[in-house]
Amino acid sequence: MKNYRPLSPSSRTIMTPGPVEAEPRVLRAMSYPVLGQFDPEFTQLMNESMEMLREVFCTANEWAFPVDGTSRSGLEAVLVSLIVPGDVVLVPIFGRFGLLLVEIAERCGAEVITLQQEWGSVFDPEVIIQSIHRHKPSLVAVVHGETSTGQMQPLGEVGTACRELDILLVTDAVATLGGTPVETDEWKLDAVIGGTQKCLSIPSGLAPITYNDRVERRLKQRRSVEKGLQNSEAESSHLRINSNYLDLSQLQDYWGPSRLNHHTEATSMQYGLHEGLQVILEEGLQARFARHKLNEEALVAGLQAMGLQLYGDKTSKLPVVTCVQIPSSVNGEFTRQMLLNHFGVEIAGSFGPLQGKIWRIGTMGYSCRKTNILQVLMALEAVLIHQGMKLPAGEGVQAALHRYTREDSIIQQAMR
Numbered sequence: 001m002k003n004y005r006p007l008s009p010s011s012r013t014i015m016t017p018g019p020v021e022a023e024p025r026v027l028r029a030m031s032y033p034v035l036g037q038f039d040p041e042f043t044q045l046m047n048e049s050m051e052m053l054r055e056v057f058c059t060a061n062e063w064a065f066p067v068d069g070t071s072r073s074g075l076e077a078v079l080v081s082l083i084v085p086g087d088v089v090l091v092p093i094f095g096r097f098g099l100l101l102v103e104i105a106e107r108c109g110a111e112v113i114t115l116q117q118e119w120g121s122v123f124d125p126e127v128i129i130q131s132i133h134r135h136k137p138s139l140v141a142v143v144h145g146e147t148s149t150g151q152m153q154p155l156g157e158v159g160t161a162c163r164e165l166d167i168l169l170v171t172d173a174v175a176t177l178g179g180t181p182v183e184t185d186e187w188k189l190d191a192v193i194g195g196t197q198k199c200l201s202i203p204s205g206l207a208p209i210t211y212n213d214r215v216e217r218r219l220k221q222r223r224s225v226e227k228g229l230q231n232s233e234a235e236s237s238h239l240r241i242n243s244n245y246l247d248l249s250q251l252q253d254y255w256g257p258s259r260l261n262h263h264t265e266a267t268s269m270q271y272g273l274h275e276g277l278q279v280i281l282e283e284g285l286q287a288r289f290a291r292h293k294l295n296e297e298a299l300v301a302g303l304q305a306m307g308l309q310l311y312g313d314k315t316s317k318l319p320v321v322t323c324v325q326i327p328s329s330v331n332g333e334f335t336r337q338m339l340l341n342h343f344g345v346e347i348a349g350s351f352g353p354l355q356g357k358i359w360r361i362g363t364m365g366y367s368c369r370k371t372n373i374l375q376v377l378m379a380l381e382a383v384l385i386h387q388g389m390k391l392p393a394g395e396g397v398q399a400a401l402h403r404y405t406r407e408d409s410i411i412q413q414a415m416r
């Protein structure tokens with residue numbers, strides 16, 4: 001046999017919009033012995049994860065469970081299970097992940113209508129609502145936190161408008177879940193998809209989703225077709241859900257009390273999810289959101305003190321991703337390579353029209369902590385100075401430190 005080097009991945013400071021560093025407790029949980037998928041110990045773990053997911057999604061929905069696969073498996077499962085070929089679907093696009101929703105919806109046979117918003121900003125909700133009234137789609141699919149541009153779309157008013165017209169609202173909250181509020185019930189979101197490798201700090205491989213009884217009713221209609229009730233054969237094949245692996249009606253029978261066999265559950269991933277959700281609820285959602293906000297503020301203060309310009313509309317900035325304009329005097333990719341090779345720090349570039357124009361720095365989950373923020377600021381400053389940029393040396397880290405020490409003194413005062 002060829003001699004392979006023993007596996008020993010370097011430990012990195014990952015400040016991208018995903019995957020981010022995993023919670024150490026999650027990694028330990030993933031190494032526990034495998035249980036059979038119908039072992040009562042395992043089904044109890046599944047039920048507990050459903051309970052915890054309801055809390056994280058802020059919902060009273062019965063259905064909240066993970067789909068096996070990366071986040072887009074959750075997007076595909078929801079869309080393929082809800083879209084009947086020929087359905088009109090509206091997708092407001094304000095970045096790359098809107099384009100992904102369009103692509104998936106088209107592959108499901110939808111007649112897709114798109115709305116375009118200039119990248120780096122979000123829609124005035126009224127614009128989406130007017131389009132909903134004009135086109136009367138059967139479904140609206142929208143991204144909450146657009147990681148490609150660092151923008152966050154407000155959704156409450158859109159949710160109310162969809163509910164009034166009995167239109168389903170599907171939301172990609174992959175980037176936001178666990179890092180900033182995602183109010184499934186309050187915003188009237190019918191189906192929401194999250195991701196593990198972002199603010200939940202669990203390795204990539206599951207897509208937690210939730211959906212309400214409005215969605216379940218549509219699934220049931222298609223299910224009865226599947227069983228050959230009522231309809232003609234032609235109608236049946238038209239309504240049948242075009243996937244086995246991602247058929248939500250079958251997945252819910254597996255996650256629900258009937259426990260009908262479907263796929264072989266990814267045991268170790270489920271350990272990771274359960275442990276990760278427990279860590280989140282122990283921290284508390286509000287405390288977790290406040291931590292994300294504090295570290296984002298420290299990062300932004302640091303970058304601005306270094307003289308760097310942020311990209312995008314400040315008023316709709318996504319708190320878990322900060323986009324920075326690449327100064328014209330430096331090479332964006334070379335900078336990223338130096339950060340990784342010399343400092344073990346990873347930040348991201350961007351896509352399409354933004355490629356080579358911005359860096360994206362994530363403040364997500366376990367990666368979102370003081371030592372990481374200070375490290376990325378120090379490393380970035382060093383690499384920019386190395387490329388001949390004139391910077392007010394040391395100011396970035398000082399500005400971030402000021403933000404942290406101000407917080408410390410607020411906490412100390414409160415404790416007195």
Ligand SMILES: *Cc1c(COP(=O)(O)O)cnc(C)c1O
Nearest residue numbers: 070071072097145147172174175
């Ligand atoms: C990361 C991301 C996805 C895709 O997730 P995968 O896990 O790579 O499938 C989808 N939407 C948004 C907003 C994301 O940030």
